[in-house]
Amino acid sequence: MAKHIVARVDEIPPGERKIVEIGGRTIGVFNVNGSFYALRNRCPHQGGPLCQGRVSGFLMATKPGGEYTYTRRGEILRCPWHGWEFDITTGQSWFDPAKTRVRAYEVHVEGLPMPEEMGKLLPGPYTAETYEVSVDDQQFVVVEVP
Amino acid sequence: MAVATAPSALLDRPSSIDVAVIDTDIHITFPSPDVLTNYLAPEWREHHRTFGMRGHQGSHYPRAMPNAARHDSWPAAGGPPGSNLGFVQEQLLDGWNIEYGILNPLVGVGEQRNLAYGAALARAVNEWQLHDWVEPEARLRASVVVPWEDGELAAAEIDHWGGHSAFVQALLIIRTKEPLGRRKYWKMYEAAERNNLPIGIHFGGAGGGPITGAGWPSHYIEDHGGMPQAFQAQVISLIYEGVFERFPGLQIVLIEGGFAWIPPMLWRMDAAWRKLGAETPYLKRPPSEVFREHFWVSTQPMEEPLQREYFRQLLDQLAMDDRLLFATDYPHWDFDAPDQAFPIALDPVRKRNFMAENARRLYGLP
Numbered sequence: 001m002a003k004h005i006v007a008r009v010d011e012i013p014p015g016e017r018k019i020v021e022i023g024g025r026t027i028g029v030f031n032v033n034g035s036f037y038a039l040r041n042r043c044p045h046q047g048g049p050l051c052q053g054r055v056s057g058f059l060m061a062t063k064p065g066g067e068y069t070y071t072r073r074g075e076i077l078r079c080p081w082h083g084w085e086f087d088i089t090t091g092q093s094w095f096d097p098a099k100t101r102v103r104a105y106e107v108h109v110e111g112l113p114m115p116e117e118m119g120k121l122l123p124g125p126y127t128a129e130t131y132e133v134s135v136d137d138q139q140f141v142v143v144e145v146p
Numbered sequence: 147m148a149v150a151t152a153p154s155a156l157l158d159r160p161s162s163i164d165v166a167v168i169d170t171d172i173h174i175t176f177p178s179p180d181v182l183t184n185y186l187a188p189e190w191r192e193h194h195r196t197f198g199m200r201g202h203q204g205s206h207y208p209r210a211m212p213n214a215a216r217h218d219s220w221p222a223a224g225g226p227p228g229s230n231l232g233f234v235q236e237q238l239l240d241g242w243n244i245e246y247g248i249l250n251p252l253v254g255v256g257e258q259r260n261l262a263y264g265a266a267l268a269r270a271v272n273e274w275q276l277h278d279w280v281e282p283e284a285r286l287r288a289s290v291v292v293p294w295e296d297g298e299l300a301a302a303e304i305d306h307w308g309g310h311s312a313f314v315q316a317l318l319i320i321r322t323k324e325p326l327g328r329r330k331y332w333k334m335y336e337a338a339e340r341n342n343l344p345i346g347i348h349f350g351g352a353g354g355g356p357i358t359g360a361g362w363p364s365h366y367i368e369d370h371g372g373m374p375q376a377f378q379a380q381v382i383s384l385i386y387e388g389v390f391e392r393f394p395g396l397q398i399v400l401i402e403g404g405f406a407w408i409p410p411m412l413w414r415m416d417a418a419w420r421k422l423g424a425e426t427p428y429l430k431r432p433p434s435e436v437f438r439e440h441f442w443v444s445t446q447p448m449e450e451p452l453q454r455e456y457f458r459q460l461l462d463q464l465a466m467d468d469r470l471l472f473a474t475d476y477p478h479w480d481f482d483a484p485d486q487a488f489p490i491a492l493d494p495v496r497k498r499n500f501m502a503e504n505a506r507r508l509y510g511l512p
Contacts, residue, residue: 002148003147003148004147004148004149004150005147005148005149005150006149006150019152019153020150020151020152020153021150021151021152021153021154022148022150022151025158026153026155026158027150040158041153041158042157042158042159046482046483046486046487047157047158047159047483047485047486048157048216048218048481048483049156049157049158049218052217052218053217054217080216080217080218080219080479081216081218081479081480081481081483082479082480082481083210083211083479136147142147143150
């Protein structure tokens with residue numbers, strides 16, 4: 001794995017991102033609540049520039065006419081083209097099973113931890129490419145690219 | 147340790163399309179409302195500044211995305227998506243190697259309550275398309291926007307531009323005040339036929355009535371997902387009212403309305419015609435036959451069946467290989483990428499026809 005310095009730590013404050021090019025790939029580096037994550041800037045759906053998307057959370061509702069809750073604020077990236085939603089921390093796309101026909105999407109990604117609040121959702125068909133991110137000497141954000 | 151650099155391209159991948167591409171649905175808009183003032187007839191400028199546009203704006207649902215646009219389509223130089231020719235060239239025409247693109251400005255002209263102002267606006271928008279877009283960019287062609295709620299005013303606008311090679315169709319929006327087969331619209335069809343211009347009818351708009359036959363829904367998703375019902379209503383009206391018996395040269399392009407609904411609706415229309423046709427004795431042929439001779443259909447937003455193979459069956463049932471037209475809908479959020487839009491691998495003939503050759507024939511492009 002090749003390590004690349006992508007930014008000084010203070011260049012990407014919480015909630016912000018930086019998009020860089022490494023070896024022909026463009027990669028978005030995100031700061032989510034103080035932790036850094038890196039995703040390929042290419043949506044697995046139709047190839048849109050995923051990392052230019054809006055960062056949001058999930059609006060959840062257990063049933064029609066019931067209560068709405070908002071969860072995972074700042075951790076969900078929406079593709080700027082079709083609005084596909086991806087977990088910034090894992091690259092996983094998520095579906096609300098109440099809104100989709102579950103059996104049509106049998107793609108699962110092994111080994112990804114499922115946060116508890118995601119219990120109402122099912123994994124979607126896509127996983128964005130993610131990269132290891134570390135902080136070097138508390139000064140630089142470093143991305144490892146295979 | 148290497149230091150990463152700034153991205154050198156807008157996208158992380160080159161387009162992998164290997165045939166010519168004609169994009170039949172591109173949306174442009176004004177960089178600022180003032181732009182139009184220069185093109186408006188002098189007697190309407192004061193009205194434009196003082197009163198401005200008054201349609202049925204309350205009919206529109208708030209979009210999921212600002213301007214219903216891709217987030218990456220806002221020009222760095224400022225202005226809304228689709229307002230900057232240089233960025234449209236870079237992001238769309240050059241980015242995807244588009245051979246020709248058809249401009250469909252959705253700017254509310256036909257929905258104006260003041261019909262005379264609507265007609266003046268239509269002329270101004272058409273002048274703006276010509277001078278600011280088609281003249282500086284040879285890959286673009288324009289659509290004649292018309293004040294469609296008045297058949298005679300719409301006909302006059304079509305007659306004005308009919309002989310100009312920059313304009314390849316007249317443009318309506320699917321949600322009109324009345325079903326489009328009604329006689330109030332016939333002068334417009336007569337003019338389109340006379341000028342050998344197809345009429346494109348695009349997704350959206352606000353004619354004052356709800357999108358459904360059962361009142362007003364709650365959400366944008368119902369408006370967006372339910373739009374085919376407006377297209378169905380117009381096809382039913384145009385065919386059963388006998389528009390194509392009256393204007394046999396008229397061609398209609400359904401833009402952004404989907405197409406999976408077409409085969410079963412034509413079955414039902416044929417069945418009704420066999421049983422109830424006495425009510426419309428001027429309709430001499432099965433509706434499905436009329437449809438396949440007079441309608442063209444754009445592909446975006448692409449139908450996405452649960453099993454990809456259903457898409458091949460759909461194409462067979464549709465039986466319109468010579469009338470399906472690729473479109474991106476740039477810069478709107480439901481953009482279809484030319485190299486990834488179709489859910490199945492198309493055979494070379496279908497691919498060439500859908501991506502460019504059908505549109506080339508329809509619009510008479512070189």
